[in-house]
């Protein structure tokens with residue numbers, strides 16, 4: 001199997017061109033093995049690029065634990081760059097993922113990905129919960145670089161209310177009104193990753209600085225910088241949400257699936 005390795009602000013993925021369907025039967029165990037950093041290739045997630053009528057392609061995303069996951073924002077940006085590199089050339093990409101259709105463009109060498117609209121943010125204790133394609137818990141922290149994200153994130157992720165379905169946990173420091181630092185404990189990886197696209201999107205919506213209208217937020221993660229642009233309506237709903245940042249091919253290789 002020929003595979004490609006991409007990263008988007010340090011959130012890294014194995015990508016396989018599955019047009020033709022040769023790799024549709026990979027098992028949970030095999031995908032987990034591919035994502036293992038010691039026994040496999042190593043990645044936070046695995047993606048298949050499938051053919052899909054009416055769209056430029058379909059994105060099928062799996063977490064590093066081998067289970068099919070919900071939407072992945074950095075993965076979505078990487079698969080657009082991958083589609084481009086595999087010869088699918090569009091001005092605006094239109095693809096389908098588990099949470100519905102997405103548009104994306106390549107601008108100044110970076111990928112801008114349109115995320116699904118968000119209807120509501122739920123208050124939970126002093127924190128917030130929302131779904132930006134994946135479920136996210138957002139907690140404010142005055143000094144995120146000092147925080148033990150693995151320990152604190154894991155505590156929330158496995159707490160009674162979230163243990164069964166899991167949740168991604170984001171710790172957010174407001175550096176400036178329009179600049180946030182975000183660190184994320186990811187479900188399915190069950191560890192901190194260097195960046196989480198749906199997570200920084202969630203953080204940007206929770207910490208809007210314009211109550212009504214256009215917002216543009218700069219986000220700093222361990223793996224680099226992202227921006228999130230969106231509109232917040234007077235009724236508290238969010239639309240036209242765009243996540244933008246780099247998506248880089250790292251290497252390609254081949255691996256025998258019989259060895260998995």
Ligand SMILES: N[C@H](CCC[C@H](N)C(=O)O)C(=O)O
Pocket residue numbers: 011063069070071072073074075134135168186187188189193195196197198199
């Ligand atoms: N890394 C991803 C999130 C993956 C989602 C996954 N961890 C889950 O919710 O199960 C991102 O960039 O949005």
